[in-house]
Amino acid sequence: MSEANVIGGLSGGAIIGLASVLLLLIGRITGISGILGGVVNWNATKDLSWRVAFIVGLILGAVLYRLFWGPLPLQLQAQGAMLVVAGILVGVGTRVGSGCTSGHGVCGVARRSTRSVIATLTFIGVAMLSVYVTRHAIA
Amino acid sequence: MSTIVVALVSGIIFGLGLCVSEMINPTRVIGFLDVFGRWDATLLLVMAAAVTVAGIGFPLVARRAKPIFADKFVVPKKTDIDLRLITGSVLFGVGWGLAGLCPGPAIAALASMSPPILMFVAAMIGGQWLASRFE
Secondary structure, three states: OOOHHHHHHHHHHHHHHHHHHHHHHEEEEEEOHHHHHHHHHHHHHHHHHHHHHHHHHHHHHHHHHHHHOOOOOOOOOOOOOHHHHHHHHHHHHHHOOOHHHHHHHHHHOOOOHHHHHHHHHHHHHHHHHHHHHHHHHOO | OOOHHHHHHHHHHHHHHHHOOOOOHHHHHHHHHHHOOOOHHHHHHHHHHHHHHHHHHHHHHHHOOOOOOOOOOHHHHHOOOOOOHHHHHHHEEEHHHHHHHOOOHHHHHHHHHHHHHHHHHHHHHHHHHHHHOOO
8 A cells, every 4th residue: 555645635635625615606616627628619608718717727726836835746657649548538538427526526526416426436436447457457 | 807816716726736635646546546556545535625625615605696706606407327427437437547637637737848748638628529529
């Protein structure tokens, strides 16, 4: 078992929860795939500005972390074609399934939505299987 | 204007949370997903803390008839557990397990200007666009 980042995990999680509560002040749920999806289909969305602002903020948050705390903890686990395939699957999957880790996993579960709980258990379970197959079964 | 400022600040806080929790790091995420390897519980702690804070905060905000900075709440109303939900979640799960990246951390990690992250985000946007063609 790898050393868990207990303090960072709990405080970082609380910060993420706080950001989601803040976004509800403009009446929105913090589902990042959905926020991005509205930008991707910009011609179908009338409310582009807050979405772009949130996405810019997301990047800016990491920039600020880099400026004031230290290097971004970023060690990639895939490269090349694998990364592209993974990206396409994440894009298609979150669109078809109407959500990702933030929208279903954090906000949906917090709102006690059965739909989100099922989605979350599904993608976590399948992701565990995906890791098992790629890193233990065929590696 | 206020909606833009609130969204920007929320994004910044969310991005900081991803860095502090190290969920921006695919190695942490894969560590959690790899139950047959050296299991890393961090992601579980992050979700538990985030769900707890949102679970307390959401009802407080939603107690008002309308949000402070907007005319109405736009929250998902769907409740059906259908094939779309499951199919989408399965596809997302496969991709998430391959790279250890989901939309939030991938976008936040653009701050690194790393070409592989740019490539992943471009592919993710392409995937979203592709799926939207069939809606």
